[in-house]
Amino acid sequence: MKNKPVNSARMPIYRDSGFELYDAETIAEAYRGESDPERIPDHYLYSRYRNPTVEAAELEVQKLEGTKWTILVESGMAAIDLAVSLFQDAGDKRPWLFFSEIYGGTISFADEILEKRRGIDIREFNPVNGKYNLDEFESVVRNVRPKLVYVEIISNPLLLVPDAIGIFSIAKKYGVKIIVDNTFATPYLFKPADHGADIVIHSATKYFSGHGNLTAGAVCGNDEALMKSAIKYRRYTGHMLSADDAYRLSTQILTFSLRFKQQCLNAEAIAALLQGSEVISRVWYPGLKDHPAHNEAKILFGNKGFGGMVTFDFAGKSPAEKRRRRNEFIETVSEKIKVIPTLGDPRSIIMPVESVWGEKYPEPGMLRMSLGFEETEEITGIITDALKKIK
Numbered sequence: 001m002k003n004k005p006v007n008s009a010r011m012p013i014y015r016d017s018g019f020e021l022y023d024a025e026t027i028a029e030a031y032r033g034e035s036d037p038e039r040i041p042d043h044y045l046y047s048r049y050r051n052p053t054v055e056a057a058e059l060e061v062q063k064l065e066g067t068k069w070t071i072l073v074e075s076g077m078a079a080i081d082l083a084v085s086l087f088q089d090a091g092d093k094r095p096w097l098f099f100s101e102i103y104g105g106t107i108s109f110a111d112e113i114l115e116k117r118r119g120i121d122i123r124e125f126n127p128v129n130g131k132y133n134l135d136e137f138e139s140v141v142r143n144v145r146p147k148l149v150y151v152e153i154i155s156n157p158l159l160l161v162p163d164a165i166g167i168f169s170i171a172k173k174y175g176v177k178i179i180v181d182n183t184f185a186t187p188y189l190f191k192p193a194d195h196g197a198d199i200v201i202h203s204a205t206k207y208f209s210g211h212g213n214l215t216a217g218a219v220c221g222n223d224e225a226l227m228k229s230a231i232k233y234r235r236y237t238g239h240m241l242s243a244d245d246a247y248r249l250s251t252q253i254l255t256f257s258l259r260f261k262q263q264c265l266n267a268e269a270i271a272a273l274l275q276g277s278e279v280i281s282r283v284w285y286p287g288l289k290d291h292p293a294h295n296e297a298k299i300l301f302g303n304k305g306f307g308g309m310v311t312f313d314f315a316g317k318s319p320a321e322k323r324r325r326r327n328e329f330i331e332t333v334s335e336k337i338k339v340i341p342t343l344g345d346p347r348s349i350i351m352p353v354e355s356v357w358g359e360k361y362p363e364p365g366m367l368r369m370s371l372g373f374e375e376t377e378e379i380t381g382i383i384t385d386a387l388k389k390i391k
């Protein structure tokens with residue numbers, strides 16, 4: 001039986017592990033097509049290699065990030081593994097330079113897998129008082145001669161923003177490859193590949209999905225050889241996204257800009273509100289003038305917004321008082337704002353920084369908030385009421 005296409009307006013979920021190949025001629029053609037970079041082959045082979053539902057979702061991510069190529073994998077961490085592995089060559093001893101303010105999972109991966117198990121020489125580049133200094137970056141690159149640099153556009157939890165354009169231009173000058181995790185900034189605010197980044201990755205689990213109901217990662221780039229090598233890596237290591245998750249991603253991502261725009265507006269409103277409260281000692285939001293990276297953020301993002309995350313610290317005479325206020329706040333809002341360890345969800349959610357980062361950010365009063373896309377009055381109302389109750 002040959003399957004007839006129906007007039008569905010969107011790509012359906014193809015759950016086949018292997019596709020029907022009919023005869024020897026079709027098999028030969030399918031294998032030729034499989035190694036062909038052209039999309040939409042006439043015949044698919046095996047879903048770990050390529051899958052039509054996954055490809056439909058890839059095209060949607062590609063439209064947003066604006067790169068020539070995008071491949072989807074089963075998580076943000078898989079995207080990171082794939083991205084860095086593209087540059088790992090046997091015998092190449094050059095160090096890799098990681099910015100220090102990056103996702104905790106990436107730091108653990110770099111320490112425990114890349115360094116300890118794969119023998120990569122990992123170096124760290126640190127900000128000073130919340131700012132990455134360009135001259136210092138150039139001097140480190142000149143001395144260390146790294147093979148690649150790994151950076152995030154908005155960091156976690158302090159929402160630091162490097163002068164990405166300056167960083168990229170120094171990296172290019174010294175022939176250093178650039179990998180960017182653009183999960184927090186998203187292409188709505190900044191498209192790293194337009195400014196020379198070699199590979200851009202995303203945890204599509206977060207803003208692209210936007211509904212907290214799937215795990216996925218994206219790897220985007222403009223270099224055909226590099227991206228072909230990414231497709232091979234995904235195939236050989238089995239990092240492929242499932243058709244079910246790809247289907248949900250391909251529909252949910254259609255509202256990405258609307259959602260993210262509202263999340264940025266909500267974050268801006270909440271940052272301003274928190275800044276005016278007596279029980280809050282400090283608010284970290286790149287849209288605020290006193291944030292160390294306010295100027296960098298303005299240059300990179302123009303007037304589009306400053307992201308959907310806000311981090312703030314409760315005031316107190318002692319660590320115990322700060323912690324008590326933080327806990328009271330969590331308790332007070334608990335019906336409406338849940339403690340959930342992710343971000344980019346439809347509703348606003350929070351995480352205590354101390355519990356996640358431990359020694360790196362031990363501030364007992366600190367909370368990280370991921371704004372949802374609720375109406376602004378709804379979320380400002382909840383926070384205003386809660387702040388009034390904190391003694």
Ligand SMILES: *Cc1c(COP(=O)(O)O)cnc(C)c1O
Pocket residue numbers: 075076077078103105152156181183184202203204205206215216217
């Ligand atoms: C969540 C996250 C990741 C990891 O993504 P998963 O989809 O959870 O594997 C990587 N980078 C950043 C910035 C993240 O927020």
